[in-house]
Each structure stands twice: as C-alpha cells, then as structure tokens.
Amino acid sequence: MSIVAGMDDEITATPGGPTPEATGHRPVLLHPLIESLQPRPGQTYIDGTLGAGGYVAAFLERVHPGGRILAIDRDRTAVDLSRRRFTTTAVTAVQGDFADLESIAEAHRLGRVDGVVLDLGLSSLQLDDPVRGFSFRFDGPLDMRMDRRDDITAADIVNGWPEADLTALIRTYGEERFARAIAASLVRSRTERQLTTTTQLREVVERAIPRRFWPKRIHPATRTFQALRIEVNHELESLNAGLQAAIRIIRPGGRLGVVSFHSLEDTIVKNALHVAAQNCLCPPQQTHCTCAHRASLLLLSRKAIKPDAAELATNPRARSARLRVAERLDDAR
Ligand SMILES: C[S@@+](CC[C@H](N)C(=O)[O-])C[C@H]1O[C@@H](n2cnc3c(N)ncnc32)[C@H](O)[C@@H]1O
Structure with missing residues (x-):
C-alpha cells in the first residue's frame, strides 16, 4: 500500500x-x-x-x-x-x-x-526509558506519568501521602501482602531524605520485604511500582x-x-x-x-x-x- x-x-x-x-x-x-x-x-x-x-x-x-x-x-x-x-x-x-x-x-x-x-x-x-521512572530496572526520577502534563508524580505520592493511605494503595493496586511494612519503611526513609528516584524506592521495598518472602518470578518491587503507576495515571x-x-x-x-x-x-x-x-x-x-x-x-x-x-x-x-x-x-x- x-x-x-x-x-x-x-x-x-x-x-x-x-x-x-x-x-x-x-x-x-x-x-x-x-x-x-x-x-x-x-x-x-x-x-x-x-x-x-x-x-x-x-x-x-x-x-x-x-x-x-x-x-x-x-x-x-x-x-x-x-x-x-x-x-x-x-x-x-x-x-x-x-x-x-x-x-x-x-x-x-x-x-x-x-x-x-x-x-x-x-x-x-515507556518501560525502557529511564527518564519516565516506570521501571525499577533503571535509575530515574520517580515520575510514572503517562501524560507529563498531569500534576501528580509517583514522588508526590510516596513523599506526601499518610502511611495508612500508602498501605491501602500498595495493598489494593499492588495486591502486595507486605503493603504495611513497605508503607512504614517509606515513611521512615522519607523523614531522613525525600525519595526522588526509582532506585531509592526499589531499595526501600527490597529492605521492607524479608528475603525469604521475595517472589520467585518477579522482582519484589514490581507490585509497589504497579500500585503507584495505577494511582498516578488513574x-x-x-x-x-x-x-x-x-x-x-x-x-x-x-x-x-x-x-x-x-x-x-x-x-x-x-x-x-x-x-x-x-x-x-x-x-x-x-x-x-x-x-x-x-x-x-x-x-x-x-x-x-x-x-x-x-x-x-x-x-x-x-x-x-x-x-x-x-x-x-x-x-x-
Ligand atoms: C501496551 S501499550 C500499547 C501498545 C500498542 N498496542 C502497540 O502495538 O504498539 C499501552 C499504551 O496505552 C497508553 N495508555 C494507557 N492508558 C491509557 C489511557 N487511559 N488513555 C490513552 N492511552 C493510554 C500508554 O501510554 C501506552 O502507550
């Protein structure tokens, strides 16, 4: 044609x-x-x-x-x-x-x-572009907006939401059984230093889930990243x-x-x-x-x-x- x-x-x-x-x-x-x-x-x-x-x-x-x-x-x-x-x-x-x-x-x-x-x-x-912040495989800004004209980024949620809301988000949209531990760990980390990168988020999640409970087929941060992405983009x-x-x-x-x-x-x-x-x-x-x-x-x-x-x-x-x-x-x- x-x-x-x-x-x-x-x-x-x-x-x-x-x-x-x-x-x-x-x-x-x-x-x-x-x-x-x-x-x-x-x-x-x-x-x-x-x-x-x-x-x-x-x-x-x-x-x-x-x-x-x-x-x-x-x-x-x-x-x-x-x-x-x-x-x-x-x-x-x-x-x-x-x-x-x-x-x-x-x-x-x-x-x-x-x-x-x-x-x-x-x-x-999107997944393979570190600048977009969708993937824990690369170091990038904690963004995750599909439409970059939107106001709220993943960093805004991670640094701004109350612990109970973070728990609910990660549990509901990430179907993550360690949601409470991850949310608590995020809140602890952010009081020391704002979380601004995918690597920081990945490391917090890795620390929050005991190694023996890490999933076999996916990275332990997969579900938390999914939850944030779903919320950022409604x-x-x-x-x-x-x-x-x-x-x-x-x-x-x-x-x-x-x-x-x-x-x-x-x-x-x-x-x-x-x-x-x-x-x-x-x-x-x-x-x-x-x-x-x-x-x-x-x-x-x-x-x-x-x-x-x-x-x-x-x-x-x-x-x-x-x-x-x-x-x-x-x-x-
Ligand atoms: C899996 S990809 C689509 C791939 C496509 N079928 C192809 O063959 O190349 C999903 C795309 O949908 C877009 N998307 C997701 N939710 C959307 C929405 N609510 N409105 C418009 N685009 C959306 C994403 O930005 C992404 O580019």
Missing part, C-alpha cells in the same frame, strides 16, 4: 525521539485480535492505546483503501512517534485519555465506528469509563477487543463485558424484571484468550496478557 504524507494540525511531530524499530515494542496477542475483529477495507477503528503503533500498523494494512484509524494515547511520545511512522491521512494520532474517546472522536468528525481496541498498561517505549477509573465509551461508540455488529496485563484490569474488563452482555440485572430472587437493562454486547469468547506457546517463546512480556472480545448488538433490542 502507498502511504501518503499528511498530518492533522492538532499535534505536530517533534524531531528526534525513537524510531519504531528502536522502540523494541512487540504488539501482544495481535493475531487473535485481528482474527476476532476482522478489520476490512473501508472500515474505521479507534485504537485507544496507540503505544508504538503495532496494532495501528496491522489494522491500517487491512482497512486500506478507504479506511481510517483514530489512534489515542495519553503519552505525547507515542503520538509523536506515530506521526513519523504513519505518514497517511488514514491515521489520526491524538494525545488524550481513552476515557474521553467519544469527545475525541467527535472532534475528529467520527460517528460510530467498526471497532475499538484497548491494549492496556505500558509500552516498551488507570482503573479511565478503564471503567473507556469501556463504557467504547461500547457506546461501536456500531451494531462492530467489535471491541481489550488486552489486559494484570488481574485488576482483567477483572474490570470481564465484569464490564459480562454486565453489558446481560439482558437483566435484577437480583436472581426477583421473579420478573424491573431493571429494563438490555444487553448491548455479545461475548465472542466466554474465557479470555491467552498467548500461545509460539508467542510466549518470542515475547516474554506477553506472559500475563489476556484478550477479551465482544460484538456490539443492535441498539433497539
């Missing part, structure tokens, strides 16, 4: 930054996603999590000619990269939160679409809002595909899809329906789709990925 130069004027590309090849990001569960959504020439899709553009590239090939993709990411780096990678008017890259996908679509003159994809979490672009609130917005904007017969990476995300996706696939939400003991809730989705797979052995062999990051897909039902049911 030929890709012609063209840019919408909302965001201009900045020179420099990583090329697609240099991002090292491998799209996860791409083949089952494409098989489930079946993009065709002339169709319009929203990718709410543009990242390094792996999904956009695959969808673009299939919706050509005449198709269109609105690609959204909270992270400016992803948008700038997309501008350099996709020099076609068929792709519109916009910085924003997928929770706002309806207003973003409206601003770009899109009505109902043939499908929406969400590939949650972080891209390698990830679960955005996910709830984004799923509802996606269900509303997909045309009847169109499809939704969501890839999640941990149980908190997958539980939200599973529940939202299951509720939207129900014809009645009345309590089971009630003999007749009074809720007037009607199904807006048909689940295309009861269980989440997992990566196969071949994908796991080439992409360890796919290990915890789960894909759920659903089809939009008619409005008047």
